[in-house]
Amino acid sequence: MSITYLEAIREAQYEALRSDPSVFLYGQDIATFGGAFKATKNLSREFPNRVFDSPISEDAMIGMAVGAAVEGARPIVEMQFADFSSIGFNQIINQAATLYWRTNVPCPITIRMPSGGTAGSGPFHSQSMEAIYAHYPGLVIVTPATVEDAYWMLLDSVEINDPVVFCEHKFLYYHLKADRIGDRELPIGKARIARPGRHATIVTYSAMVHEALRAAEELQLDGYQIEVVDLRSVKPMDTDTILASVARTGRLLALGEAFPWGGVTAEIIARVTTEGFHLLDAPPMRLNSKDTPIPYHPNLWKAHRPTTATIAAALRTLLRH
Known part of the structure; x- marks a missing residue:
């Protein structure tokens, strides 16, 4: 029996509530x-008076x-959509992120x-906010x-004593399944090699990992072995794993679904060019996605965000250089 990405999130909340009486939703x-x-x-039925x-x-x-x-x-707080978190921006960056540094009291x-x-989700229900929150010290950003x-x-x-922004991708909720939930392997802050390679490195995260893997499969037909690095968290960012991958391949494509200006992909390139x-x-x-509001129409949305085809095209340009 398979489990979806969404079911895994539900099961994790169940386990957090079951194992720690200080947790509530x-x-x-x-x-x-x-x-x-x-x-x-x-x-709420399983844990009365702890889901509000x-x-x-x-x-x-x-x-x-x-x-x-x-x-x-x-507490585990659910935003209906990441976009709406901007209404709580002051509380997140000025209160939660700074609390420990101001008072020596953790904010878990x-x-x-x-x-x-x-x-079809459009500009108010489709945004990727991870780079905005990663800008502020005191927050952990998980993807x-x-x-x-x-x-x-x-x-x-939930176990970390710092405030965590947990960016779960809506497209993966039902589209991504696994036969089972395996054992805990890597801590937050450690990237994984999702696919080994030697001709070029893609560094990405969240749903773009799967687009990158499909693009790597396509390039393999041309004889290229593309390495895919899944960041898993964008803050902390595992620079060592990124640099080790670039050392193996000599080429870097930083890939993200968010808007390009000042984003995670810019940070990846800044670190590689500075340190490697x-x-x-x-x-x-x-x-990245286009530097415009996210369109409603499904065909425009597909043209707005990176896809397997556009990633493969970018890789071919990179490999020709």
């Missing part, structure tokens, strides 16, 4: 309704979670952010790309 319509994507379905519906105020939601964390709780909250695009990581990294996030310029045999490239 908070979010809009998450109790009786089970949340916008049913990530908390039946959990919140007001429609992201600012109030995060503020309450910070206060609860100060008193020793470990986990903010689940359904991130990224799906066909799981596999069913196993969705489960284990959520449990790890001598490893490069070609100028590094990056590929």
Whole structure:
């Protein structure tokens, strides 16, 4: 029996509630309704008085979670969509992120952010916010790309004493399945080699890992072996694994679904050119979604974001250099 990415997130929350009485869930319509994507379905029945519906105020939601964390709780807050977290931006970056540094009191909250695009979701329900939050010290930014990581990294996030922004990709909820949840293998902050190679490196995260793997399969037909690095978390970022991969291949494509300006892909290239310029045999490239609001129409959305075809084309350009 297989388990989906979404089911893994639900199971992780179940396990967190079961194993730690200080954990509770908070979010809009998450109790009786089970949340916008049913990530908390039946959990309020299993754990009465520990799964709470919140007001429609992201600012109030995060503020309450910070206060609860100060008193020793470990809240998991569900944003209906990552886009809406901007309403709670002040609480996240000015309160949660700085609390320990101001007061020596930890702030162990986990903010689940359904991130990224799906066909027909449009500009208000498709954004990838990870680079915005990664800009601020004090926050941990997690971007799981596999069913196993969705489960284990959520449990790890709850155990961390820092506030964690958990960017779970909506497109993977039902599209990604695994036969089972394996054992915990890597900690947060450690990247994994999703596919070994020797001609070029793709560094990416979240749903783009799967587009990158498909592009690598396509390039293999031309005799190229493309290495794919799954960051797993963008802050902390595993620079050592990135540099080791570039040392093997000599070429770098930084890939992300988010907007290009000042994003994670820019940070990857900055680190490689600063710390590993001598490893490069070609100028590094990056590929992101277009620098425009995300379109509603499914065909426009497909043209807006990186796809297997556009990644393969970028790789061919990189390999020709």
